[in-house]
Amino acid sequence: MEFATMMGILGDGFVLTAEIFVVTLVGSLPLGVLVALARMSRFKPLALVARLYISILRGTPLMLQLMAIMYGPYYLLGLQMGTDWKFYSCAIGFILNYAAYFGEIYRSGIQSIPRGQYEAANVLGYTRAQTFMKIVLPQVIKRILPAMGNEIITLVKDTSLAFVLGIMEMFTAAKALAAREVSMVPYAIAALIYWVFCLIIEMVLNRVEKRLAYYHD
């Protein structure tokens, strides 16, 4: 097989990888906020549900979760899902899983903000929403950035788990190519692309970190 053909197949795979990556972030970054707020809720049943959610999603393999979502509707309810379901179940699985992790990171950040910040804002007359948006959130973002970076980079590589659903993302493509060509080269190229992708993310995170370095507390 021509090198160009191989790169084309891996390139198509990478597009799917990037799609899973973006869709997961778009879904799980905001969903994580809800998870964190629920987990910290003073309404005990809600906090308990959030704890259970986090515990299950962090405590079972993502691969298993993906399978459960993919085949659950058929085995549990006898539903025949369309061909699109493969990608949807992948997106749902990743989003739910990453929201659990992000939620815990947000919570750690929110709870690390000293009480005095809330009290100062309260006495000055800031509303609760203003206190959160203007005072707490910007400080939380700075504090959780390293942990978020870790998780986002993990996500790049976790996208390869989509192979269990038969999605032709880059890892699945590399695996198929390697089998057909009896060669390590497709794996090596895929590895390089993953690494470069992560490198770019690292650079972006570094820039954000530098921009927020104008103060410390």
Next chain:
Amino acid sequence: MTQPVVSLEHARKSFGGNEVLKDLSLTVNRGDVLAVIGPSGGGKSTLLRCLTLLETLDDGDLSYGGLRVAESMEGRARYGDKATIAQAKTRFGLVFQSFNLFPHYTTLKNVADPLVAVQKIPKAAAEERARELLAKMGLAGKEAMVPCELSGGQQQRVAIARALAMNPDVLFFDEPTSALDPELTREVLRVIRELAEERMTMVIVTHEMAFARDVADRIIFMDGGRVVEQGAAAELINNPQEERTRTFLANYQQGE
């Protein structure tokens, strides 16, 4: 007769089974500079936290000017609605022991942002007022700095400017110099003294006895959740009537 700026009557507050304020009453009139002294755990901070609505009273009446914030009903303090509480917060300012500036804002924004966010003053006007107050606090030229670039004394003066910007009727200080070394303490006490000379109404919880004597008109000695003794500042420090006050001041002077 004019209304007192702050009026607290028969205040009670417990944490768990521990009664921290026991039937405490306090009146602050316009232009008063009141110092609150007493041993740690005597209820001074709790008093300020209740006055600034960071804690709620178990029982008692609390008014700011004509605004009734809490009212004793059937042995419990009933607080006013959200609008009343919000209005009350415009009447006082609080300066914390640990400054509690917003670390991600410049000094200018620390002072100006509450004006914009809470009082809905246009940004340009808010910043002008912030600049004036920072200059008054001896911080001209430091507008663009963030709190971590300032000394503790400078940070506390920014905090005082932030509280003053809201144009409160009364300013509360919770041990404003306890986190500062003697040199920085002096610069903070100097600006408080200047405010006293301008007849800013203030309630100052402090361990600086000499300062309390010099700056305050009136001193309250608190212990065990009660006002043990109160009187004209020099009188109370130089000639305390109660045994408990005498012991406290004697221990204090020995420690100095």
